[in-house]
Amino acid sequence: MRPAAKNLALKLSTVIVATACFAVISTGLVLSKNFRKMITLWGESVQLTVYLSQDISASGTEHIQKILKSSAQVESVKYITQEKALGDFRTQLASYAPDLTQDDELLQLIPASLEVSLKSSVPAAEHLGILSGLASKVKNLEGVDEVSYGQEWVSKYSALVSAFEVVLNLLGLVILAASVFVMSNAIRASVNSRKDEIVVLEMIGATQSMVRKPFITEGALLGAMSSAMAVILSFMLYTLMKNILQGRLSFLQLSEHMSFLSIVGVIGFVICGTLLGAFGSYLCVRRVNDGWAGSQG
Amino acid sequence: MIEFLHVYKTYPGPVHALKNVELKIGKGEFVFLTGPSGAGKTTLFKMISAYDTATSGDVKVAGYNLQEIQDKQIPFFRRKIGVVFQDFKLLKDRTIFENVALPLLVRGDKAQSVQRRVYDVLEQVGLAHKHDQYPDFISGGEQQRTAIARAIIHQPGVLIADEPTGNLDPRLSEEIMDLLERVCSQGTTVFVATHDHEMVKRRKKRTLELKDGAIVGDTL
Structure with missing residues (x-):
């Protein structure tokens, strides 16, 4: 495989992994938002x-x-x-x-x-x-x-709400931690594949910011692109789900209460993805610049 | 250009990598450094290029006292020296032209002067016709000539080469040594670490011998 093609393949796989991670998070956010809404609606009928x-x-x-x-x-x-x-x-x-x-x-x-x-x-x-x-x-x-007052229903509803809050928070933390881990590994693989470049840049007198800047910019772009694609994927999934609820499960009357992330939410999500990508790259590049020692490996 | 004064280097263990090293290499000198594996050659070169510091003593290179240099000054110091490795260290996704141009781009030179200078140096090392090739598609000798072109393009005061002919056959090794001598004749101090005693004998240049971290011979 030519060097450029190999590089492209690695970048593409990094984008795919990062997109998958962000898609899990954004879909989780959409699900959480709608679950909360359903629970509030059920609460209003109490x-x-x-x-x-x-x-x-x-x-x-x-x-x-x-x-x-x-x-x-x-x-x-x-x-x-x-x-x-x-x-x-x-x-x-x-x-x-x-x-x-x-x-x-x-x-x-x-x-x-x-x-x-x-x-x-x-x-x-x-x-x-x-x-x-x-x-x-x-x-x-x-x-x-x-x-x-539907004693049994109310007591079950109260327990459901409490359990839901706990599970949602725990699940959110686990998914976020796993996603950050997987994504930082993907970025680290990309940075490691360019370790020689870092060694050479240091050797010819590139300053620390010159060495880090391209990697951090690339990380930010990767984060932005992956999070934007993840939002699109989540929206497709959301539309599919809504169609199912409108069609086969219309008797549940849930589809009219469903909503996707707001515009502000989407923008915030992409900004967070961009920052996360840049931060992940920074962490990786910070540890790679071992100069001559790296050249001896 | 290169001066070591009572230099000691001890790694945790303790391993005494360098012991009371004293040496002085002047401007435009060509010097070989020989010694068995583990003698301390790489440690010495690491210090000359500011990748490591001495445990005690003074190291002065190209007007910088490397014992007192601040981290932020190191990149600017490295722009005054050139380094050649045994394994060439070329970027495989860049052409010969792009590899050689790197030091000038890092320095912030203008595109037009970079282009002119790169073609001049590629001409000097006999690779102008291969400027658009990738490193994987040229021979080992050509790769090493590319690495030398990259090391001298910014006209450094000092050029250090760590086993530059280690991966090359005898004919190509002679070519590379001829090239390094030509660089030296233009006023650059050239310091070459090598295992090739035959070549050192033939070249009749000043030779330092390092053994167990100490300089045990100097033909000066």
Whole structure:
């Protein structure tokens, strides 16, 4: 293989390895962003429902509403009349069980209710405690039939959020460390292949900055190019995933909430990639300039 | 041009690589350095080219006291000397022209004067017609002539050559020595380490003999 071709092959393999590393990181960022979004959305659906008895007076309803609203963590208390509850029930079940929605006797059993939503600023881990506190405040009041806040669901949701945060942080650290390691090895191989050049440059009187500059510039370019290509790869993967969710998995209704990295995020990612490439090259070049000793090897 | 005063060099072990070395080589002199492997020839050359410092004593080369030189001055000192290695140390992805031009480019010379000077030197070493070839595609003798051209292009005061004919056959070795003598005749101090005693005898030049880190002979 001619020297130029050999050099090109080595550079190409370095770009491929670096792109793969950056692609893992950028895809991880996109996944993390969307997972967080999903979890927040699920959190918004966590609410307390107070089912009212058929004979409750208007003042009784107001009294319960007042008690619920007095909590600092409560965002809203919405009164759902029996008529509205019936309407919602019919809409939701019309296509699945049309016969059921025609059963007037059964429908009379659906009560009016109060739907309590928490403020979005309330941490997911506190949902369970707050909702159970509110429930115990109102469940024995006159006019309250039943209180439900999906106890099991909320406790699972809180545990999921906590576990997700821990796993995400650990995984992020591991992927980042592995990517930096693999990439710095790729850059080191590239620098080592040019060790003779460094020895010669030193021997003919090149200053330290003259020796390092081309390598650092090359590292920065490698970082910029690889991170930009990684973003493109991640975007392709994201589009593919979104198409699958829109098509075969549309019932999950996840695709409308999905988003890619913002423009600022993309620019920041490429800048970080550039700096990482330059820094990796600097670390490698700093150790290679052993001059005459290198020539004796 | 080259002066060693009571120079000792000890490596951890301790290994006494050089012991009380005293030598003085003047401007325009041609000197051979001989001695068995491990005698300290490479250590001596490392010191002359500022790749290592003495444990004690003084080393002066081309007007620089290398015991007192600061790190940032070393590249500028190296621009005053030329170095030739046994294994040529040519950059394989650059042409003969580009290899020879390197010292002038590092010095910041203008492209036009670089081109003129490179062709002059390539003419001098008989390689002008191979300027666009790559090192892997020329002979060992031609590679060494390229290395010498690179070492003299910036007209150094001192040229050191560590076994420059070690990889060459006798005919090519004579060619290289002729070339080094021509360089010397132009005023450059030439200091050559070699194992080839026959050639040293034939050339009738000043010869220093190094053994176990000490100079045991000087034909001056």
